[in-house]
Amino acid sequence: MSAARDPLQRVVVAGAGQLGVLAAIGLRRALPGAEVVVLGLAPDPGALADRAATALPFTNRLHDRLGIAENDIVTRAQGSHRLVTRYFGWGEEGQGGAMPYGASIDPALRTRFAQEWGGGPRNAAGQMPAGSLGEVLADAGRFAVPPEGEPSPLAEVDYALRWHPDGYRALLIETARKLGVIHAPGELAAIEPDGAGGIAALSIAGAGRLPADLFVDCTGPAALLLTALPGFALEDWSVELPLRRLIVARPQQGMLALEDRFSLLSEGWLGEVAGRAGLQIALGVAPGVTEDAALRALGAPPLAGFQLEPGRARAPWLGNVVALGDAAARFEPLAHLNLDLAHRQLDLLLELLPGRAIEPPERAEYNRRSALTMDAVRDTLAAHYAAPAAQRVFGLPILPPALAGALDQFARRGRLPFREEAPLLGQEFQALLAALGFTQGRGPQAVAAQGPAASAAAEALRFRRQAEAALAFAPPYAEFMVR
Amino acid sequence: MSIEQRQPVRVVVLGGGTAGWMSAAGIAALLPGLASVTLVESEDIGIVGVGEATLPHIRGYVEKLGIEEAAFMRATHATYKLGIDFRDFGRIGESYIHPFGSFGEKVAEVAFHHYWLELARQGLAGPLGDYSLAVAAARANRFTPPAQDQSLASTYGYAYQFDATLFGPFMREHGLKLGVERIEGLVTSVEREAAGGDVGALALEDGRRIEGDLFIDCSGFRSLLLGGELAEPWEDWSRWLPCDRAAAMPCAHVPGAPLRPYTTAAAMPAGWRWQIPLQHRMGNGYVFASGFLSEDEACAAIRASAEGEPLADPRVLRFRAGRRRNSWQRNVVAVGLASGFLEPLESTSIYLAQMAITYLIELFPEAGRIDDRDRDEFNRLVDMEYDRVRDFLILHYHATTRDDSPFWDHVRTMEVPASLADKLELWRRAGRIEKYSDGLFYDASWIAVYVGQGLLPQRHDARAAFADPMRVKAALDRLRQAIGEEVAAMPGHEAFLTSETTRLADPA
Numbered sequence: 001m002s003a004a005r006d007p008l009q010r011v012v013v014a015g016a017g018q019l020g021v022l023a024a025i026g027l028r029r030a031l032p033g034a035e036v037v038v039l040g041l042a043p044d045p046g047a048l049a050d051r052a053a054t055a056l057p058f059t060n061r062l063h064d065r066l067g068i069a070e071n072d073i074v075t076r077a078q079g080s081h082r083l084v085t086r087y088f089g090w091g092e093e094g095q096g097g098a099m100p101y102g103a104s105i106d107p108a109l110r111t112r113f114a115q116e117w118g119g120g121p122r123n124a125a126g127q128m129p130a131g132s133l134g135e136v137l138a139d140a141g142r143f144a145v146p147p148e149g150e151p152s153p154l155a156e157v158d159y160a161l162r163w164h165p166d167g168y169r170a171l172l173i174e175t176a177r178k179l180g181v182i183h184a185p186g187e188l189a190a191i192e193p194d195g196a197g198g199i200a201a202l203s204i205a206g207a208g209r210l211p212a213d214l215f216v217d218c219t220g221p222a223a224l225l226l227t228a229l230p231g232f233a234l235e236d237w238s239v240e241l242p243l244r245r246l247i248v249a250r251p252q253q254g255m256l257a258l259e260d261r262f263s264l265l266s267e268g269w270l271g272e273v274a275g276r277a278g279l280q281i282a283l284g285v286a287p288g289v290t291e292d293a294a295l296r297a298l299g300a301p302p303l304a305g306f307q308l309e310p311g312r313a314r315a316p317w318l319g320n321v322v323a324l325g326d327a328a329a330r331f332e333p334l335a336h337l338n339l340d341l342a343h344r345q346l347d348l349l350l351e352l353l354p355g356r357a358i359e360p361p362e363r364a365e366y367n368r369r370s371a372l373t374m375d376a377v378r379d380t381l382a383a384h385y386a387a388p389a390a391q392r393v394f395g396l397p398i399l400p401p402a403l404a405g406a407l408d409q410f411a412r413r414g415r416l417p418f419r420e421e422a423p424l425l426g427q428e429f430q431a432l433l434a435a436l437g438f439t440q441g442r443g444p445q446a447v448a449a450q451g452p453a454a455s456a457a458a459e460a461l462r463f464r465r466q467a468e469a470a471l472a473f474a475p476p477y478a479e480f481m482v483r
Numbered sequence: 484m485s486i487e488q489r490q491p492v493r494v495v496v497l498g499g500g501t502a503g504w505m506s507a508a509g510i511a512a513l514l515p516g517l518a519s520v521t522l523v524e525s526e527d528i529g530i531v532g533v534g535e536a537t538l539p540h541i542r543g544y545v546e547k548l549g550i551e552e553a554a555f556m557r558a559t560h561a562t563y564k565l566g567i568d569f570r571d572f573g574r575i576g577e578s579y580i581h582p583f584g585s586f587g588e589k590v591a592e593v594a595f596h597h598y599w600l601e602l603a604r605q606g607l608a609g610p611l612g613d614y615s616l617a618v619a620a621a622r623a624n625r626f627t628p629p630a631q632d633q634s635l636a637s638t639y640g641y642a643y644q645f646d647a648t649l650f651g652p653f654m655r656e657h658g659l660k661l662g663v664e665r666i667e668g669l670v671t672s673v674e675r676e677a678a679g680g681d682v683g684a685l686a687l688e689d690g691r692r693i694e695g696d697l698f699i700d701c702s703g704f705r706s707l708l709l710g711g712e713l714a715e716p717w718e719d720w721s722r723w724l725p726c727d728r729a730a731a732m733p734c735a736h737v738p739g740a741p742l743r744p745y746t747t748a749a750a751m752p753a754g755w756r757w758q759i760p761l762q763h764r765m766g767n768g769y770v771f772a773s774g775f776l777s778e779d780e781a782c783a784a785i786r787a788s789a790e791g792e793p794l795a796d797p798r799v800l801r802f803r804a805g806r807r808r809n810s811w812q813r814n815v816v817a818v819g820l821a822s823g824f825l826e827p828l829e830s831t832s833i834y835l836a837q838m839a840i841t842y843l844i845e846l847f848p849e850a851g852r853i854d855d856r857d858r859d860e861f862n863r864l865v866d867m868e869y870d871r872v873r874d875f876l877i878l879h880y881h882a883t884t885r886d887d888s889p890f891w892d893h894v895r896t897m898e899v900p901a902s903l904a905d906k907l908e909l910w911r912r913a914g915r916i917e918k919y920s921d922g923l924f925y926d927a928s929w930i931a932v933y934v935g936q937g938l939l940p941q942r943h944d945a946r947a948a949f950a951d952p953m954r955v956k957a958a959l960d961r962l963r964q965a966i967g968e969e970v971a972a973m974p975g976h977e978a979f980l981t982s983e984t985t986r987l988a989d990p991a
Contacts, residue, residue: 002940004942005944033949065592353944354913359913413845444514444847445513
């Protein structure tokens with residue numbers, strides 16, 4: 001008969017940024033009998049997941065499960081909502097498009113049986129849906145968070161949250177304290193190996209020794225714990241991701257907007273993330289662009305610059321050390337994926353949470369799934385640089401094989417091969433490619449479809465009605481936020 | 484020149500069995516104008532008629548082709564299927580149902596089976612099947628279609644059990660209506676194009692030549708085009724799946740016995756025996772390994788074990804487990820047995836044909852020209868599907884304590900593929916399922932077989948033991964209770980079948 005494993009007794013999270021604190025909350029909730037200690041290292045300014053002022057809708061679901069109330073983020077961390085990310089000029093001059101969230105779920109996949117057992121995600125993609133409610137609402141500047149559990153014209157609209165990182169982190173710290181997470185300030189003095197490929201304890205300057213069963217490395221790109229282990233190896237992404245320099249501007253006047261923007265300029269890409277806390281502007285500088293030209297393109301006083309060496313840990317879980325966020329993978333903040341990836345990894349760790357004795361097969365499974373997600377993130381970013389106009393700015397792309405295959409299938413056949421563990425749903429990736437100016441081909445079924453005009457018209461009419469209902473229901477976003 | 488202006492691709496389907504007519508009708512229905520479909524079959528060649536039992540995916544195919552469910556069920560004498568009852572696999576005397584459905588729900592990020600394992604350890608849980616609506620309905624011989632929402636009543640699916648010898652003809656009728664041209668004739672030779680070596684035409688016994696752009700090989704085990712003409716290598720899997728024969732013998736229903744909404748697979752000394760209840764008869768057969776049992780012995784065994792009055796003498800089918808290295812080579816795509824074979828233990832034969840047809844339609848030659856990239860993509864997908872099913876089937880033999888016959892000794896102790904060994908190790912050591920979301924058989928299926936065959940992990944998630952066991956037990960009891968109430972409200976399988984086919988046959 002199977003027996004329950006001995007639970008983890010003590011977990012140390014290294015790094016007290018917004019990621020480390022949320023990881024501690026998740027672990028503490030999962031292990032009410034364990035001691036969860038956050039080692040409050042000074043945050044690494046290059047840790048983009050820790051600096052992120054936003055994530056993707058996945059994070060909302062994780063917050064729900066970990067008891068972080070969305071309303072608290074809105075009221076106490078200057079939270080706001082994003083319905084779409086707009087892309088300008090990636091296809092060609094004047095071209096633009098929006099990437100909304102969620103899939104207008106296939107009715108055939110509505111039952112729990114179909115989702116869990118049958119059908120599979122065989123996303124023969126097909127053509128784009130008639131429209132996106134998120135985009136219609138963003139265009140009109142109208143939105144309200146749909147009432148939970150009630151049918152409403154907004155029920156299918158998914159959104160991401162933005163916040164002020166300091167306010168959000170303070171909120172998380174308060175939650176962590178209430179849950180009994182222990183905070184250990186100090187600097188890492190030494191790492192004591194356990195002789196089995198992992199760590200026995202951390203030595204903290206002036207504060208002694210922190211032993212644990214499991215260590216979670218949230219120390220940013222330095223990956224202080226993971227890189228100290230004998231099995232550590234890095235997978236270099238610099239061939240696939242051409243960006244080397246990022247300049248961040250001083251936050252500008254805050255603004256309420258339901259969209260964020262990524263525009264392609266001849267100097268690189270310009271990201272504009274709106275929000276009540278301030279408009280965050282960043283420039284991903286194209287190779288060969290001078291500092292002066294880059295600063296002009298940034299269009300606002302610079303705050304900081306970063307050198308980027310994109311890549312990921314070959315195995316983010318070694319011995320008893322699991323690296324999350326920038327400690328596992330580092331890359332540019334281009335599609336709001338930095339914290340999204342970190343949160344997916346945290347969620348995977350909570351799903352596959354080990355016992356006190358870690359079993360090698362579970363570590364292998366975590367690394368397998370985590371690598372699938374990380375590589376899908378890399379390919380999502382690489383798709384940006386492969387966009388028609390981006391190629392002129394960033395140079396001819398060298399595409400990872402899976403992405404090359406997907407782009408080829410998309411262009412010629414209008415289909416996207418399914419990817420296990422990818423951060424974006426098939427329909428979201430499809431929308432992203434369209435927004436980036438890739439042309440979607442038509443699959444044989446679309447070509448053969450009889451009477452496509454009639455069914456497309458019916459679909460368009462159905463969508464127009466839906467959009468009208470949504471617009472009538474949703475107040476102007478500013479009004480909603482005043483409540 | 485755009486694809487619309489081209490001449491339709493001339494598709495030639497070789498073989499008029501289940502796979503042949505499913506392919507022909509599918510392509511004709513879904514690619515009108517893009518393909519013209521000709522099917523060559525011969526009345527002199529019998530069909531295997533595989534797959535009396537199916538998986539829920541068949542419903543998608545039937546629906547997509549615009550076929551009315553009731554008409555289809557009437558024509559094929561179909562019954563509803565909620566899963567498969569596996570008997571004596573893990574140990575003689577034990578049985579479990581692998582349902583088209585899930586068990587319980589995860590709580591606090593921990594999958595249901597960890598809680599179940601913890602309660603079972605304490606002697607507080609019923610059999611795992613008690614927490615599956617599909618299993619409970621099957622055991623009670625009841626059926627109603629699942630709800631289309633997120634409630635408990637939506638946690639299962641269903642498939643059909645039908646007369647496979649009637650399914651092919653039904654699809655033929657449908658295909659002919661869709662404009663498939665049927666040619667009666669025996670293929671005597673295959674013509675290759677001088678340039679490139681693609682297949683150009685099939686030459687028939689009576690001298691006719693059937694030209695085509697794309698050939699679909701549905702010639703069954705003979706694999707006339709792919710295996711024969713193109714000599715595509717065969718990957719043999721019989722070292723893991725040694726069964727290579729089936730002795731089939733249809734029987735009358737046992738008078739008064741209830742009509743089961745599930746298939747039965749009962750382990751035998753050298754394989755296993757199926758029982759598939761159809762409207763008009765019971766399908767019976769013994770799938771066995773000829774290295775461990777002679778054909779005569781198998782026929783005698785099926786005669787001795789079949790419950791109803793035999794309707795025919797046992798008929799022996801021969802096969803071998805494996806697949807062609809590539810299912811699509813040059814301009815030949817093999818569908819069904821011509822592409823590969825996995826024994827019907829999990830009713831996957833028709834699924835595998837349907838899967839290949841679906842991918843072929845998705846990757847159908849653009850403007851009539853086959854692109855290597857599409858062919859590679861098709862082969863990648865087909866391989867992934869076959870390999871996943873293969874591992875799942877091997878598990879049924881390997882996860883056993885049976886040592887009562889040389890056959891079971893062999894499968895119990897054999898070395899399994901590395902991909903399966905890894906899955907087994909993850910389960911044994913941590914009670915977890917290697918996750919994938921594409922292909923066939925997800926977590927619930929693996930758990931059903933592992934637990935059902937007595938292969939419990941050494942350890943389960945620590946978190947499952949945190950809660951007060953009596954509270955967890957109360958939650959499980961409530962679930963079992965709710966399932967019982969759902970099942971009690973369902974009509975009997977036979978009653979539902981009768982009322983439904985009557986109602987739909989006579990809409991007035």
